[in-house]
Structures are given as C-alpha cells and as structure tokens.
Amino acid sequence: MSTTTVRDRSRGAMARAESRQALGFVSPALAGLALFTIVPVVLSIVMAFFNWPTYGEKTFVGFDNYIKLFSSSPDFWPALRNTAVFTLLYVPLNVVLALVLALSLHSRIRGRAALRILFFLPVVTPMVANVLVWKMLLQPQGLFNSASQSWFGVELPNFLADPQWAMIMVVTMSVWQGLGYNMLIFSAALEQLPDSVIEAARIDGAKGLRMIWSITIPLVSPSVFFASIMTMIGALQVFAQPQLLTGGGPGNSTQPLVQFIYNQGFKFQELGLAAAAAWILFAIIIVLTALQFGAQKKWVHYEH
Structure with missing residues (x-):
C-alpha cells in the first residue's frame, strides 16, 4: 500500500471523526429546533384543517376554518x-x-x-x-x-x-x-x-x-x-x-x-x-x- 493511500485513508478517518464530534456538539441545538420549532410548525399546519378543541374529538373540516x-x-x-x-x-x-x-x-x-x-x-x-x-x-x-x-x-x-x-x-x-x-x-x-x-x-x-x-x-x-x-x-x-x-x-x-x-x-x-x-x-x-x-x-x- 502506497504512502499516499495511507495518508488519504488517515485523513478520511479524521474527517469522519470530526464530523461525528461536530454532530455531537450541535445535536442538542438540533433536538431543540426539532422539538420546539419544526414539530409545532408541522402540527399547526395539520391543526388548521381540523376542528381541534383542547379536549374532545378532533374532526377534519378541510378549509372550513379559513372560510369561517x-x-x-x-x-x-x-x-x-x-x-x-x-x-x-x-x-x-x-x-x-x-x-x-x-x-x-x-x-x-x-x-x-x-x-x-x-x-x-x-x-x-x-x-x-x-x-x-x-x-x-x-x-x-x-x-x-x-x-x-x-x-x-x-x-x-x-x-x-x-x-x-x-x-x-x-x-x-x-x-x-x-x-x-x-x-x-x-x-x-x-x-x-x-x-x-x-x-x-x-x-x-x-x-x-x-x-x-x-x-x-x-x-x-x-x-x-x-x-x-x-x-x-x-x-x-x-x-x-x-x-x-x-x-x-x-x-x-x-x-x-x-x-x-x-x-x-x-x-x-x-x-x-x-x-x-x-x-x-x-x-x-x-x-x-x-x-x-x-x-x-x-x-x-x-x-x-
């Protein structure tokens, strides 16, 4: 195996290790973004098409909320x-x-x-x-x-x-x-x-x-x-x-x-x-x- 190949593999391994470390550092922020931003946004899109009381049965109404x-x-x-x-x-x-x-x-x-x-x-x-x-x-x-x-x-x-x-x-x-x-x-x-x-x-x-x-x-x-x-x-x-x-x-x-x-x-x-x-x-x-x-x-x- 040539020296160049060994160096390339070593650099690739280091890059993957750094990527895993970086992902570990940003994972709390990503989890917070998903939990407090992405999920509520998606849920609000869904809720807009339902009759959605705080308690009780949810009923699909389509665009009735917007029409109302x-x-x-x-x-x-x-x-x-x-x-x-x-x-x-x-x-x-x-x-x-x-x-x-x-x-x-x-x-x-x-x-x-x-x-x-x-x-x-x-x-x-x-x-x-x-x-x-x-x-x-x-x-x-x-x-x-x-x-x-x-x-x-x-x-x-x-x-x-x-x-x-x-x-x-x-x-x-x-x-x-x-x-x-x-x-x-x-x-x-x-x-x-x-x-x-x-x-x-x-x-x-x-x-x-x-x-x-x-x-x-x-x-x-x-x-x-x-x-x-x-x-x-x-x-x-x-x-x-x-x-x-x-x-x-x-x-x-x-x-x-x-x-x-x-x-x-x-x-x-x-x-x-x-x-x-x-x-x-x-x-x-x-x-x-x-x-x-x-x-x-x-x-x-x-x-x-």
Missing part, C-alpha cells in the same frame, strides 16, 4: 384592521424617529454615549415593567392627567378607555419601547460612512439637509432597509403591548391579529381556528416582505 375566518368570524376583520393600523403608524414613526435620533447623536455633542444608552434602556427593560409604568401614567389618576390639571387646568381624556385614543397610546408606548434598537443600528451605520465620499460631497458644496438627504441617507439605506423589514415583521406580530396595556379594548379597538389568535386558541379553545389565523398572518408577512425586497432596487444603494 373570512366569512363569519366577527373579530377577525377588526383584528386584521387593527394590525394594519398599528403597522402603518408604528413602522414609519419608529424608523424615521430612530434615524433622526441617530443623526442627531452622530454629531460631536457632549455626552452622546450616555444619551445612546439612555435611549436604548427601554429596549432591554422588561416589556411588562414598561407597560405597567405607562399604564399608571395614562390612568385618569396618573401623572399625565394630574400634571395637565395642575399646570394648565385641563383634564385629559381617559386614553386607555377611549377607542379614539387607545390605539394611539399603544403605538406611542411601542415606539418609545423599540426606538433605541433601530437608533443603535443607524448609529453603527453612520460610524462606518466612508470619509472620502463625505469629503468629496463637502468640497462640491453639499451641507446641512442637502448632505443628509443626498449623501448620508443613500449611504445608510441598507441599514434603513434592514430596520424597516425587521420593524414591520415585529409590528405585524404585536401582542404584549395591547394585551397588557388595554387588553385589546375598549371593545376590540386595539386587538391585533396575534391577540385574536391567542384568544381563539387559549380562551375559546378553538385551536384549529387559531392555527388557520396564524398561517394567514404568516402569508401576510411573507407577501409584504417579498414586496419590500422587490422594491429595494429603487431606493437601497449598496457599495460595490
């Missing part, structure tokens, strides 16, 4: 509308305010590192704590109403009990909660701007808003695109803020689609209907994400 959602479910369309309203308000406000904040903190102002930490704190603070603080502030006996009466003699409306104000308060609280994440992304992108392009633009006379609009924003557009995609996906899946702040009320004026899914599955024990609604939400997210990826060619500028 679109034709006879009284809360589905309002939940879909609330999700759309929340997304249309939350995403632009979050992205635009985060970009403005990042641009402001990009300038050489004193204490900008501390300010970035301050604005990022709500992101890492537990959601429940944030919502409870906002709920106390917005109550008729809360700080906002007390301050308004003391300083201006004006009594504020009951924001969380008024259908015209409840969704606005949910959006406001959510923007405050998530603003720092996108601000940090934009701040990192601004720190990486090529100095040569900035200097060339300044030599050509660009400054102020013209510099920001024509040079800075196109250069950070990949980060804006990423933030828009992730913020939109998060907004379409909003649950904790309305659940904890308003309970979906008053009435169902702030109940989003995920809360509707939660109620159908765990409150009314209609797991099949909840699974069907979840897959409708998944389809909406996929379609909107695909549309954004298709439109990025018109406004996202990548360096080559």
Whole structure:
C-alpha cells in the first residue's frame, strides 16, 4: 500500500471523526429546533384543517376554518384592521424617529454615549415593567392627567378607555419601547460612512439637509432597509403591548391579529381556528416582505 493511500485513508478517518464530534456538539441545538420549532410548525399546519378543541374529538373540516375566518368570524376583520393600523403608524414613526435620533447623536455633542444608552434602556427593560409604568401614567389618576390639571387646568381624556385614543397610546408606548434598537443600528451605520465620499460631497458644496438627504441617507439605506423589514415583521406580530396595556379594548379597538389568535386558541379553545389565523398572518408577512425586497432596487444603494 502506497504512502499516499495511507495518508488519504488517515485523513478520511479524521474527517469522519470530526464530523461525528461536530454532530455531537450541535445535536442538542438540533433536538431543540426539532422539538420546539419544526414539530409545532408541522402540527399547526395539520391543526388548521381540523376542528381541534383542547379536549374532545378532533374532526377534519378541510378549509372550513379559513372560510369561517373570512366569512363569519366577527373579530377577525377588526383584528386584521387593527394590525394594519398599528403597522402603518408604528413602522414609519419608529424608523424615521430612530434615524433622526441617530443623526442627531452622530454629531460631536457632549455626552452622546450616555444619551445612546439612555435611549436604548427601554429596549432591554422588561416589556411588562414598561407597560405597567405607562399604564399608571395614562390612568385618569396618573401623572399625565394630574400634571395637565395642575399646570394648565385641563383634564385629559381617559386614553386607555377611549377607542379614539387607545390605539394611539399603544403605538406611542411601542415606539418609545423599540426606538433605541433601530437608533443603535443607524448609529453603527453612520460610524462606518466612508470619509472620502463625505469629503468629496463637502468640497462640491453639499451641507446641512442637502448632505443628509443626498449623501448620508443613500449611504445608510441598507441599514434603513434592514430596520424597516425587521420593524414591520415585529409590528405585524404585536401582542404584549395591547394585551397588557388595554387588553385589546375598549371593545376590540386595539386587538391585533396575534391577540385574536391567542384568544381563539387559549380562551375559546378553538385551536384549529387559531392555527388557520396564524398561517394567514404568516402569508401576510411573507407577501409584504417579498414586496419590500422587490422594491429595494429603487431606493437601497449598496457599495460595490
């Protein structure tokens, strides 16, 4: 047997041993992925075609769950509308305010590192704590109403009990909660701007808003695109803020689609209907994400 053959066999044996070791290391993660992601996803696909109560007999109904959602479910369309309203308000406000904040903190102002930490704190603070603080502030006996009466003699409306104000308060609280994440992304992108392009633009006379609009924003557009995609996906899946702040009320004026899914599955024990609604939400997210990826060619500028 030649020396080359021995070496090849030795390398093959070592490669197989390394593969077995690697599989051993990743097997816990693969088991967790299968148990907590793949199996539930497959099960939810199956459940969507059944009348699946929590207890009792499961009955195959085909597409009846989907038909019921679109034709006879009284809360589905309002939940879909609330999700759309929340997304249309939350995403632009979050992205635009985060970009403005990042641009402001990009300038050489004193204490900008501390300010970035301050604005990022709500992101890492537990959601429940944030919502409870906002709920106390917005109550008729809360700080906002007390301050308004003391300083201006004006009594504020009951924001969380008024259908015209409840969704606005949910959006406001959510923007405050998530603003720092996108601000940090934009701040990192601004720190990486090529100095040569900035200097060339300044030599050509660009400054102020013209510099920001024509040079800075196109250069950070990949980060804006990423933030828009992730913020939109998060907004379409909003649950904790309305659940904890308003309970979906008053009435169902702030109940989003995920809360509707939660109620159908765990409150009314209609797991099949909840699974069907979840897959409708998944389809909406996929379609909107695909549309954004298709439109990025018109406004996202990548360096080559």
